[in-house]
Amino acid sequence: MPAFVATFRNSRGKVESLTLEAADALAARRDLRRRGIQVDSLERRSASSAPQPSGSDTRGTRKASRLATLLEGRPGIREKAVFASKLAALVDAGVPIVRSIELMAQQQKLPLFKRALQGISLDINQGVALGPAMRRWPQVFDKLSVAMVDAGEAGGVLDESLRRLAKLLEDNAKLQNQIKGALGYPVAVLVIAVLVFLGMTIFIIPTFAGIFDDLGAELPLFTQLMIDLSSLLRSPFALLLVGALAAGVVLFLRYYATPHGRRRVDALVLRLPLFGDLIQKTATAQFCRTFSSLTRAGVPILMALEIVREITGNSVISDAINQSRDDVTQGIPLSIALASKQVFPEMAIGMLAIGEETGELDAMLSKVADFYEDEVGATV
Incomplete structure (x- = not known):
């Protein structure tokens, strides 16, 4: 046997x-x-x-796989939301999961996504469940998507879990677009202002400087400073300034790439006026929305916390969630564990505590997410 x-x-x-x-x-x-x-x-x-993991990398092909992923491009959050929504409709209509994945692969335009779906189809035909098959393609499906599918398969409600996943991804995409839109405009204005300033300083002011020299008049302090700055930017010394600036950017990026540097910078960002408050509200909305969806789908709390800590985008908040997860394993209520870290607003913690007391944690977190998503929209 x-x-x-x-x-x-x-x-x-x-x-x-x-x-x-x-x-x-x-x-x-x-x-x-x-x-x-x-x-x-x-x-x-x-x-x-x-059955062999069709999506896994061996040591000899790992670099080639990374290069292929870079060239083909990872699917965005909206592409994954559309995939989850369509797959939910097919499953709900009674189409076998293997046939559903094959149909999705035929319609998929992104090369990497298409290869992943083809590999998943092969794995399912060999006896692997959908969730574990998706887990073999981490460059396409994150832990959140896999956990929702696992929970749906375990509870026999895969179509419902997929619909919740699609809704969650769409909400996250909408929130991210709001933030990008809010930050994109001032950044664009700043870049244009700097370019205009440099153009005037390098090309226009020297013309007026020659006229002022011919007149021999004494210039106001500000005008003289602008002429001196123009001369500096047109001198070889300007190359040293550009080099120093580039070196500073590289050093900052290398420092930010270290765990210590990332925590220091992220902690500073959270203390910035207006911007820090926006980051905190965004992280709160994402945490509550995602955690609510995971627990409602039947994902264990500890696993849900492990997943949500990876989507906050801020290492300080991520570390706080991870430490709270350790506290929960020791029997401490989640609301108390998070309150001690002081990274989420008091109102959110209070609503979380009420949800724990009433046994309606997922519903309460969903309401908190709605509130802070509206707050982010009003801020931006």
Whole structure:
């Protein structure tokens, strides 16, 4: 009788595996289901017939895979939202999951996304569930998407989980676009102003400087400073200034790439007037919306916290969520754990505490997300 290796997640969200004997894969899944185990993947022990991760990289091809990902481009949040929405409609209509993925692959225009869907289709045909098959393509599907699909498959409500995922991704995309729009205008104005200033200083002011020299008149202090600045920018010394500025930018980026530097800069950003408040409100809305969707879909709280900490975009807030996750494992309520970190507004923490007390955590978090999304919209 052939042996099968099953992988699954325990009640704490950690991956475990066990080996069992069965006549075939279907019998093995039935046996595991009777034991109350929701299987992520099931593979024959024989190396020749075991399903291989079509989306995984070997050491020799990892660099080539990164280059291919860079050239082909990662799918954006909107592309993934459309995928989840269409797949939900197909599943709800009763189309088999393998056929649904094949149809989506045929319609997909992005090369990387298309390859991922083709690989997922092959994996499913070999006995791998949709969630674990998606997990093998981390360059396309993040932990959030995989967790929502896992929860939907476990609860037998895959179509509903996919619709929630699509709605969540659309909300996040809308929020990101609001932030980009709010920041894009002042940045564009600043860049244009700097270019106009440099153009006037380098090309126009020298013309007036020659006229003033011919007149021999004493110039006001500000006018003289502008003429001196124009002379400086047209001198070889300007190249040194440009080089120093470029070196400063490179050093800053290298410092920001370190964990310590990223925390210091992100902490400073949160203290900036107006901008820091906007970042905090955005992170609060994303945290509440995503955490609510995950817990409503049946994802364990610890796993949900692990996922949401990666989407905040600020290392200080991410570290606070991670520390709160550790506190929750020790029996501390989430609201108390987050309150001690002081990274989220008091109102959000208070609403979270009420949700815990009433057993309506996901509904309360959804309301908090609505409120702070409106706040972000009003701010921008």
